[in-house]
Amino acid sequence: MTEIVLGVGASHSTLMNTHWExxxxxxxxxxxxxxxxxARDELAAARPDTVILVGSNHFRGFWLDLIPSFTIGVGExxxxxxxxxxxGPQPVDVPLARHIANSLVEGGRFDVAFSARLQIDHGQSHAIQYLLDGLDVEIVPLVVNVFAPPLPTLERCEQLGHAIRETxxxxxxxxxxxxVGSGGLSHRLPWPDWREPHGDDEEFMVGGWLNGRENWQDYDARRREIIRAAEAALNPGFDDEFLTLVERGQTHRITEYTTEALEKTAGNGAQELRTWLLTAALLDHAPARRLAYEPMPEWLTGMGVAVLDPASSTPHTAPAAERQP
Structure with missing residues (x-):
């Protein structure tokens, strides 16, 4: 018998590593x-064999030459x-990953992309570093496109979460x-819409996203300078409202936002909340416990952590009509 034993939503920021002091x-x-x-200790206590790791990619594993909406790692x-x-290499639960991909496609639910040699970046490895530290688990990596429009809709992300749960x-x-869903909360990155870059910095960024497959490291120094020069644009009020929805088992209500409205309210980085939504749907919207929320302007991000325990109470599944935006 396969069971889903715990969920975690957590923000990430590499500035934790590079600018702590x-x-x-x-x-x-x-x-x-x-x-x-x-959260790491609670994961350990849940004794998982496998962690489905839902995250974004910041143009270090995917580039503009090919951007799927959803990609499952089914090999390396x-x-x-x-x-x-x-x-370096991360341990993948290949049988489960391939079962998920096959079931989604053959069942006619989702035509997900798959990768037999997937490269991930801190959109997932930050969670490996802090949440899976010392845990003897394999992963099923799921990468969601949150930075290269057109993005999958929030409603579509929730539908995928429910479909993966079934598989x-x-x-x-x-x-x-x-x-584990890694990303968010409110933040704005100095990243352009790749279709309409304005100025040298934006053109540089888009050039790296398009041409960096073989040499993405060559773009990193200037890219980091551009990010560090950005002013923080947080929305703690939005973050609190979102985390309250997660606590109540009502994360599905974020689907009321369009992609454009979410960015206007909470910044382009808030598009990463798709990872929390997918996680919540995989847990059948079990109510969560908020472990922390801290607005961190130095890290350009509202930083939150929540744990979803399906054993803690009866999951909330909204009627289909209620889930409509």
């Missing part, structure tokens, strides 16, 4: 880091190792499965 709000940073440790998985995050629970070999 320059962080001004150390008390906030330490509370967030402590919450990651608590290599972390790029930028900014002090883990580097996982039907896996005949038996697994204890946890789910």
């Amino acid at each position: 320059k962080t001004l709000h150390k008390d906030r940073a330490e509370r967030f880091r402590d919450a990651l440790r608590t 998985c290599v972390a790029s190792g930028e900014s002090g995050t883990p580097k 996982v629970l039907a896996f005949p070999e038996g697994r204890r499965v946890a789910v």
Whole structure:
């Protein structure tokens, strides 16, 4: 019997690794880091065999020559190792990954992309570093396009979460499965719409996204300078409202936002909330416990952590009409 035993949603920021000593709000940073440790301990206590790791990619594993909406790693998985995050091969639960991909396609639910040699970046390896530290688990990496429009709609992401849940629970070999969604909360990156870059910096960024498949490291120094020069644009009020929805088992209500409205309200980085939504749907929208929320302007991001425990209470599944935007 395969069961889904726990879910975690957590923000990520490589500035935790590269600029910790320059962080001004150390008390906030330490509370967030402590919450990651608590979530890691709860994952360990849940004893998963496999973690479905839902994350984004920041143009270090995918480039504009090919951007699928959803990609499942079904073979090798290599972390790029930028900014002090883990580097090198990661253990993949290949049988479960291929079962998910096959079931989604053959069942006519989703024509997901798959990769037999997937490169991930801190959009997932940050979670490996802090949430899976020391855990003897394999992963099923799921990459969601959140930065190269057109993006998959929020509603489509929720539908995929429910579809993957069905395939996982039907896996005949038996697994204890946890789910981690990495990304968000509110933040704005100095990244252009790749279709309309304006100015030298934006043209440089788009050039790296298009041409960096073989030499993405060559673009990193200037790219980091552009990011570090950006002003923080957080929306703590939105973040609190979103985390309240997660706590109540109502994460599906974020689908009321269009892609454009979400960016206007919470920044282009908030498009990563698709990873939380997918995670919540995989947990059948079980209510969560908020472990931390800290607005971190030094990291350009509202940093949150929540744990979804399906054993803690009866999951909330909204009627189909309620889930309509």
